[in-house]
Amino acid sequence: MSARRAASGGLIDRDKTVRFTFDGRPYVGFAGDTLASALLANGVTLFGRSFKYHRPRGLLSAGIDEPNALVTVLKGDVREPNIPATLLEIHDGLAVVSQNRFPSLAFDVGAASQLAGKLISAGFYYKTFMGPAIGPLRGTRFWMFCEHFIRRSAGLGRAGFAKDPARYERMNAFCDVLVVGSGPAGLMAAKAAAERGGRVILAELDQRFGGSANWSDETIDGMPASSWADRMIDELSERGNVRLLNRATVWGYYDGNTLAALERVTDHKSVGGVGEPRHRHWVIRAGAVVLATGALERPLVFPGNDRPGVMLASAAERFANEFGVLPGEKSVLFTNNDGAYRAAAALAKAGSVIAAIVDVRAQISPAAKGLAAEAGAELLAGHAIAGTEGGRAVSAVKVQPFDATNGKPFGDTRTIQADSLLVSGGWSPAIHLASQAGGKPQWSAELQAFLLPDATQNWIGAGAVTGRFSTSEALAQGHAAGIAATGGPEMPVSLPDVAAHGLDLRPAPVLEVRGEGKAFVDFQHDVTADDVRLAHREGFVSVEHLKRYTTLGMATDQGKTSNIPGLAIMAEAQGVAIEDVGTTRFRPPFAPVSIGALAAERFGDVKPERLTPMHDWHVEHGATMYAAGLWFRPMIYGEPGETIEQAYVREARAVRSAVGIVDVSTLGKIAVQGPDAATFLDRVYTNMFSTLPVGKARYGLMLREDGIAFDDGTTWRLDENEFLMTTTTANAGKVMQHLEYFLDVVWPDLKVHLTSVTDEWAGAAVAGPKSRDVLAACVTGTAVDNAALPFMGIVRGEIAGAPVMICRLSFSGEMAFEVYCGAGHGTHVWNALMQAGKPLGMVPYGLEALGTLRIEKGHVTGAEIDGRTTARDLHLDWMLSKKKPFIGSMMMDREGLAAPERISLVGLVSLDNRPLNGGAHIVEELDELSPHDSIGHVTATCYSPALGRYIGLALVKGGKARHGTRAFISDPLRKRFGPVEIVSHHFYDPEGSRMHG
C-alpha cells in the first residue's frame, strides 16, 4: 500500500486489483479507479508536458474538466490521444503513454522552450512566421517552412495511422424527461418524473451515479450520501420506465429538444462483449430536459500555479472520498470561498497533514473556521499564494499578505513546505448545454459566475447549475424539476434530511494574484494572464477576438476551468465589469466525441449498397464490378489475360456482329398512374406523350425550370392510364423528387400517382443483329417478329414460365430489346436468355462496352447532360415540342442559352492513334507547353471497334461548324497532348438502319 492510498474509504473495490502500464511501466490499482486516481495512489504526480512550453503538468481536476493530464491509450496499433486521465477507468491490460514529450516525460528536450518563454507569447506564431521575408521564403512560404518544426514541438497527443477496428453505433431514443447529471438533484428529478409515469432517461458522464454524493462527506436520510444515491439508483432501475445511462456524456443540445450523448460502452473493459460497440452515440429526443449538470470549480491564477501538485480543492476532496487517495502528504489550501474548508477537513480525515489554509478574504465564516480547526490547519486570512517552488512537483509555497484593492501580495513572504497546493476560485455552474441551445447566460456578481439562462427550449435547471450549491436545495429543486418536467402540479413531499456543513460558496471577487512569473489561465493551451493582457494592449477588445487570438478556451477542454478567470483578467485590463466583457457562446461538443461514433455504421460491410437481381450471376461469371453511386454494375466480363480495353472491345464487337446481353436493372423506373398521367407527362417532358399509343414506348427529354437539360429516358405506355417511365441510373432519385414536387406543389389538381418501381423489375437488354433470334428461341405467348414487335413496340409474354414485358428499343444502335421481368425472376429469365443465346454466340457485356456502343452512336448520357447543357447544345432540339408548354419551355430560349458561341456536342477522332482522355480540354493551337484558349472539353472516350480508332464525344464551341477541322486535346495533369479531328457525333450507322431493320 502506497503512502498516498488511504488505509480505508473510497468507493473503489479493494478486493480487485487491476494491472496496467503507464509509459511502459507496470502499475497496480483497484477496480473502480480512474487512471488519475490509480497513478496518484502510486505516487505519480507528473502526467504530461504542456502544449506550448513543455512545462511539467500534473492533475488539476478529478473529472471531465481536466486540462493537463491528457494521455494516449494504446490498443494494439491503434492509438487514441488526448484522453483525460481523470475519466479513463483502469482495467487489466490497459496501456497508456504520456504526451508531448521527448525523449521521456521526466527529461523533455522541448522544455528548453521555457527558457524562451517570454518570446512565445500570444500571437507569437502569427507575428513571427506569417509576415517576414527571409531570402526566398516570403510570407506564407516561410510559414509553411517553419510549420513543419513547430508542429513537432507544439501540440497534444499524436494520432496513429492504424485503422480503428472498434465498432461504434448510433441509438435513437425518445423520452418524456431527460435528466442530465445524476447528483442529488438529478436523482430526485428522475425519481419524481418516473413516479408520475414519464419515460425517463438519466444520463451520467462518470462511471458512478451520484455526482457529488460520491465525494461529499454529507449524510442524506441518515446514511452516507453515496449510499443514499445507490439506494435511489436501485429504486430507479426497478422501474420499467427509466433508462439509466452511466459513462454517458450529454455533449450537444440541438433544436427540437434533441440532445446528443456519447456512451463509453467498453472503454473500461479489457474485452468487450459480443457485438458491443466501443462507443454508442445517443440521439435523444426529450419532451423536457432537467439540467442537473452541477458546477465546475475554478482555479486561481497566480505565478507558478501550473506546477504538478497544484490541484483544485474539490478534486482533492474527490480523490480522498471517492477513491481513497491523497493528493499529497502535506497540503496547503488556497481559496477565495468556503468550499475549500470542506476539502481540508476531508483530507485531514483521510490522513493528510493540512499545513495551512490561505484565504484572500479577511473575514472568515464561523463554519469555515470550525472546519479549519477540525483539519488542524493554520488559517491565514487575508493572505495569498505568491508563488510555488519545486522541480517537477510542488515542494513549497510562498505566502504573503494580500491587498484585495490592487490584487497584489505585499509584505513579508513566508515559505511553507508542502507537496500539494489545493486551490478554489469559486464555482461556475455548468451551463454549457443551455448556452449551446441559444440561451444567453446571466452574470451573477455575487457568485462571480454566469448563471443558467432563461429557457429557450423546454429545459429546467436543478441543483448547482442554478447557482444554488447546497445539497438540500439540490434535492428540493430536483424534485420540483422532475414534477414540472412531467407537466404536473407541485405535490407536497417530505424531502430527505441532509447533514451538511452549511458553507457559503460565494467567492470573494478575486481570481488572480499578480506577481512575477508565469501565471496560467488556460492550462491546456498554455495561455497566461500576461497573454490576456497583451491581447488587450494590442487592441483585442471583443471577447470573441480575445479567444481566437490567444486561443484561450479553445483546447479540447473548451475552457471549462479557464473561462471565468480569463474574462476576469480581460475585464480588469479594460476597466469594466465582467458582464460587460461578455462571454462566448458554448458550442457542442461539451466534451470530445469520437468521430467513429458520429460516423456510426456507415462504413465497411454495413455501408448501404444496391445490387441488381442478377448480381450473383455477374460475380460468378467473372465480372469486374464497378460502383456506380450505390449500385454495383458489371464493368467487363474479363477473360484470363485480357486488359480492360481488350475485354470491352471483344464484348462490343460481339454486339455489333452477333448479339450481347447487358443488365439494365439499375435504370430508374417510375410508375406514372392515374387518369391525368398523360397530361402530366406532356407537362414534364419536352415532347408529347398523350399521343403515344398503348403498347408503345417513346424517348423523352426533361428540362429543368431554368431551361437546362435534366434527364432523358424512354417511357412506355402500358395502359390508357398507366405509364412506365425510365430514367438514367444516376438521376433516378432526382427525377422522382422533381416529379413529386410538381405534382404536390404546382399541380395538385392532377390525378396522378408516382411510385418508384425501379426494384420491381429486372431488366436485360439483348442487342445485336441476332437479338431477335435469341428472343424467338425462348419467348412464349407472343410473337416477336417485326409485325408484333416493331421499333418502340411493347409485348408481354413469358420466358421459361416467368411473365416478361419486352420493348424493342436500342441504346447500342443495333436491333435490341429490353426484357423486363419481376425482379425475383431476374436470374431465372437471364439464365434462360443466356441459354437461348448460346448457340448464337451471345456474350454478356458490361458498362465499358455499353459506353463504347453509345459513344459510337453519339447518344448522350450524364457526361453530356451535365446540368449546363441545353437540348440544342446536345442536338436534341427536335424533341422540343412547339405545341405545348412544358417545364423549362419559357426559359430555354433565353439569349444566353441560344447563343452561337455555346459549346455543343461533337465527335472526336484521335489522330495519333492514342487513347483520348475524358475531361481533357480542346485547344486550337499546337502549344503543348502552354496550352491556352480552350474551345471545349472531352466528355466520353473509348476505342471504337467499329471504326478501329480511338474516339470520343466532346462539347465544343461552334459545334457542327467545326466538323472536319483539326484541333488538339490537352490534358497537362495526365501529360496527354495530341491532334484530333472534330467530326459528327454520329460515328456509326447515322441513318439508324441497323436498329430499325
Added chain:
Amino acid sequence: MLITCPYCGPRDLAEFSYQGDGNRQRPDPGSTDHEAWNAYVYDRLNTAGDHREVWQHSGGCRAHLAVTRNTLTHRISSVAFAREAGHRPHERKHGGES
C-alpha cells in the same frame, strides 16, 4: 431540427429535403412574361425571420410540406401539406432595383 410532418409526426431533419422557397409564384404555364419567369426561377427573398419554405419528407411519406421556419431561430411556426396549402403571391414586386 425537427419538422412535424402532418402525416408522420415529428421527425428528424435528416428525413427531409429542402425543396426551395415557398414564396415562389409559378407563372401560368403558357405565360410569356419573361420577367415573371425570371422572378420565379431566380429571385429569392433571403428573409431574416419567418420564411415560407417547401420541404419534402423524402425519408418518410414523401409528401411536400409548406413550412414556415424562422431563419434566425429555426423555430417552425406552421407545417401543412403543400398540396393543401395553396400558393401565396410573391411578396416582392418583380423587376425593380431591390
Added chain:
Amino acid sequence: MVEQQSPLGPVWKPGAHGKVLGGPGVVLEETRPGSIVQLAAFPGEEKAVMAIIADATGLRLPDGAGAGMASGGKAAFGFAPGRFLVIDQEEGLAERLKPVVPVAVGTVTDLSHGRTAIRISGPKAEWVLSKLFAIDFALPAFPEGAGRSTVHHDIFTQVQRTGPDGFDLYVFRSFARSFWTTLCHASEDVGYDIR
C-alpha cells in the same frame, strides 16, 4: 409459377448468431409474401380505398395516419397520405385488386418483387430497430398494426408493428442484402436467430 428468388443470397445464414448467453434477443426472418401491393387513393377517396381493402382482405383499417392491421397471413397499413401497403401471403393480389379500383378512385401498383419483407421479433426488437431508425418504437407511440415510413441512411423502409415485440419491415429489394447485413450487425449485442 416460377418461384421468386430471395435477394438475400449468401447473407441469409439460418441459426443462432451474436451474443450467446440469455437466448436470442431477436429473431430475423424473410417472410416472402406472395403479394405486396400499393393501393393509392386520390384525395377524398381514402374511405373508398379502405373499403376495397376490407373487401379484398377482410382487414377493416381504423382511421388515421399510419393506421393498419395484420391478421391471418394478410396485412395492410397506411404509410403516406392516401397510400396503403397491402400484403398477402398468397400471390395474385394486384391482379385481384386492379379490376375493383375505379380509375377516378385510385391506383394499384404491384410491388411483390420490388419490396423485400423482413420480420424482426423478440424482446430486443425495439432496441435493435432504434439503432437504425430515428422513430419511436415504444408501444404507446407505435401501436400494434400501425405503419410508419422512415429511412436508414439511404434505405427507405416501411415498418408495420405486427405484435407487442414484432415488426415487419419492407425495404427496396436492391437494398435488401445490404439492409439484412446491417440488421444482423445491429442484432449481435443481443444475440439473434435467423429462421
